Structures are given as C-alpha cells and as structure tokens.
Amino acid sequence: MAVMLECIPDAQRHTAQNLADLIKKICTEWNVIEKVVSVTADIANNIQAAISLLKWKQVPCFAHTLNLIVQAGLTELKAIQIKVKSIVELFQRSILASERLTAMQKQLGEKQLKVKQDVITRWNSTFDMFERILEIKRSVISTIATDYPNTPNLTPDDIEILSKCCDLLRHFKSVTEIMSAEKHVTVSQIIVLANLLKKKCEAFTTQDIPQTVIETAKRFVTDI
Template identity: 40%
Template sequence: MSLIRKYSEIWNHFEEVGRQEAKCKYCKSILSCKSQSNLSRHLKSKHPASMEPVIRQNTDGPIFVQSAQPKITSFAERPVPASKAQQIDLQLVRMIAKGHHALRLVEEPEFKKFIHDVSHAPNYKLPTRKTLTSSLIPKIRDKYTGTIIEELRAATAVCLTTDGWTSITNESYLAVTVHFIDEESTMLTSYTIACQAFEASHTAANLCSFLEKIVNEWDLKNKVAAIASDNAHKIALAIRTGNWSDIRCFAHTLNLIVQKALDKMSSVRRKAKAISEYFHRSSSGLKKLKDMQALLKLADLKLTQDVPTRWNSTYKMFERLSILKEAVVAALSTRTDLILSPEDWDVIDGVLPVLKPFYEVTEEISAEKNVTLSKIIALNGLLQRKMAQIYPTVKNNLVAEDGRQV
C-alpha cells in the first residue's frame, strides 16, 4: 500500500481511513484499497467526470494513474429538465397506485436516500427478489448484528422488554427489545434482538428458557438490570425464575384500569362503535356526514374506530363523536338502528374529562426516544390529583409520592 500511495495520483480522490480502506471524497463510500484497481473502477463507474485516466508504467515498477483535476461539473447538481421530471413523477404515481404503496412512502427518509443514491448511479440495476431474500438481506442483517453486538459490549447495563402475540394465522410469537444508554451520545438506544415463533407451551419455565437463550446469544448475561413485561402472570414468573428484576408495564396497568372502568358503560361503547363502523363502511353515509360537517361548519375530522386491545382508541372515538355530535345526529336521522339517546350522549361527554388524563399519561409513558421509567411516580401522582379534582371523594384516598397520606 505504501508503494501505491507514493506513486499514484488516485489518492487525490480518496482519503485513507484504515490500513486497507479508503473513503471516496465525492460520495463518502468506504472501499477496500488492497488493490489500486478497485479504487480506479470506483472512479470510472461512479465519478467519471472527476478524472481523465492515463495509465502509465512507472520506471520503478508500480502502475499509477495520472488524472486531470476534478471538474466543477462533478460537484454541481444540475437541475432535472421539466419534461424528465414529469416523466419520473408519472412513474412514481404508477408505482404507488399499482403496488398499493402508502402515500407516505415519499416522506420516508430511507426511500429519499435510496432515490438520491440511485440518481448518482445511472448504471445501477435492481436485484431480483431471490437475490434480495437469499443474499442481500442476510448479508446486511449479519453486518448490523455485528455492529449491535459491539455496541452492547460497550454498554455497562441494559434493560429488556418482552411481549407476545398471536398472528392472524394463529401462530404465537415472542419479541425481545434491548434498551441502553449510548455512552458517547448519551441517547437512549433500542434494538429488537428477537422476534420469533414460539411453538412451546406458554409455561413460566419455557418462557424463562426462551429469555435465557436470547440473553446468552447476545452476550448479556451479566448486564440485564431489569426486564419489563405486561401484567400476565406467566411471563412475570418467568422473569423472576431467571433471577431478573421484574418491571410491570405502567401503560399496560393503566390499560387494565381503564378497561375495567369502561365495562360499566359497555352499552354506550357498543352503540358508539357501531356508529363509527357504519361511517367507515358506508360510502353514502360518509358523504352525508361530510356534507353535514360542511353545512354546520364543523371541523373536517373523521370518526375513530374502537380497538379492543387499546383503550386509547375508545377515548378518541368518544372525543370525535362529541366534537361532531350535531353532524352525526343529522346524518343518522333516517337510521333508527344507530341512535344514541340523550342519556348516552351525557355519558360520553361525562366520561371524556375522566379519560383524558389517562390518555395523556399513556401517550407520555409510551415515548420511544427517551427514558420513561423515572416518570412513573410523578405521572401516577398527577393522575391521582386529576381524579381528585373531578371526584372530590377520591381525595380521602390519595397517597403522596413519598407514601404519606394526603
């Protein structure tokens, strides 16, 4: 390598970043520099305007590349002609429409980066589906796995979260996510390190064995400070069996509390859900609702459907119905089977101030980019004070954050 560096002007276009690696000054790609021809091929294929190669034989032996100075056109981004831009836009719309892709695709950072990279590599060819699944994905997965393992080795302690669910094909799955503070950036870092089918019986022993296997695979045996899970008895017992600290999910606990309270108004909830589903299912009904919203100058909002496993969706459903009450009543004037009585509307309006603090706390505690465990005591106290304001009789049972009776 020392000979290549001494005699070759190719290093006008690269920076040495390791004993056998170089970084392109134009696209910042990291390349192996064991062979000078590898660097030359990169310049010829990716940045042809940056050099006019003249291959010569040095009198001392090594081959070197003499190149012209980089041209200003190699650094400037030329605007795309209007006709070409329209053609590309048309193809983008075709791709989204025919492939049933979400419109938010054009806002995805990784998709934008992909388009940018492709635009600078006109000879790039998309890999086949077989190549993608059998070669590229495993290769990149192994690369990132190695990177994550190195980060975890540097971490002094980690926490795990685990959860299980059943797919629409009735297959059972378990997932494990690791969380730790990156010492360099002091930021919370999270990686999903397992998402696997779990065919064994969901006993505490089997669940504990699964967690132990994941912990050993990622070399975390002496680093797990705690494992957070839902309130299911078996997973909690499995965590304790493995001698880990068990932390119950605060958001899940709130969900259980509110779901139990909502059972007391199941009739109103069922009617409200039927109304929301009707407007999602009926195009004519939805048009009538929108016309009424416009006529009454109400907000252009959609009704939200209730999802049994997420009580927050019940709050949003009640909130939207309350906001659009006049339009909903008018749009359902001919549907005697979808009627909320005045008493039902009173229940909805009355429960919203109670559910709102739980909704806000659940949103806060569900944040992914910052640590939330330290907020639980404060948020729990906040909830109690909010409930005391709504129901003064609750105040007699309030407990301060330090355990003293208020």
C-alpha cells in the same frame, strides 16, 4: 442506552419454563447473567412466571399496565361504547350514509370530519372515537334523525356521559404522551405520574356528573 442482545425465532411453546430457559441461555452466552438488576416486560402471566423462575426482580411496564387499567375501567361505560360504535359502523359501512353525513356537516357549518372506529386492544382508540363523535355530534344526530330513524340516536344524557368521559380519559392520554416523548422514563417519573393520575381520578368521584363516569373514575382510583 438500549442494546439488543438477541433476536431469534422460537418455535417452542411459550410456557414459563421455556421462556425462562431461553432468557437464561441468552444472558449466559452474553455473560450478563450475574448483572441483571431487574426485568421490565409486559404483564402476561407466562412472562411474569418466567421471571419469577429466574428469581429476578420485576418492574412492570407502566405503559402496558396503564392500558390494562383503562381497558378494565371502560367496562363501566360498555353501554355507551356499544351505542357509539353502532353509529360509527353505520357511517363506515355505508357510502350513502357517509355522504349524507358530509352533506349535513356542510349544511350545519361543521367541520367535514369522518367518524373514527375503536380497536378493542387500544383504549386510546375508544377515546378518539368518543372525541370525534362529540366534534360532529350535531351532524351525526341530525343525519340519524332525518335519514336513519331506526338507528338508536344520541341523547343529551349520552352527550354528557361522552363529554365527561373524554375529560377523564384526557388525563390518561396526557400521561401516555409524556411517556412517549421521553427516551428514558425513570421509575421516579412513573411514581409521580401514577400519583397525579390517581388524584385527577379522585376529583371526578366527587363531581356532579353521570354516575357511569363516577364509577369509571372509582375503578381507575382502585386499580392505579
């Protein structure tokens, strides 16, 4: 059961000491200061420092930690991410380009789907962007080759990197969905899910796949 104790405006600077004082004040007013077993929050430095000042045990937020792990690992794929993003922006900022993409999809018998843009703070949006590009790769490649030859196009190597990258990231998406579906994710579940993710990533490090994907998998293994 989740219960909210307070929801109050706080205009002061969010320093570790100010946060610790505020949390202590709220817990004291509700007479639970001696009943705190552990604290789960995001892993921002000021929050961690505040909890340390209160001398409480910290249990990091698994979802937040997982997001940071994937974001860090994706730096290994920066080149392909930038390339795909530029292609996505071409079709998003130009109505004509978008119409030509749709026409090409009809011509090639592909589903008439729009490109998806990623958001820098959400790794799963990068996964969605990659996955959508793979879904409509024939029409994207053909439209660029026909109408926008000055735009860097996707190569067979790019497609392989995107495909294997999506295979890798799909495991993280599955774990995220499992966590989201649960009302109460226990620590024991987190241990199992983390170990499962690590094993899945380790398997990618020995496969005959693009080196950038291998390096991404290695980064995940280290950080998990």
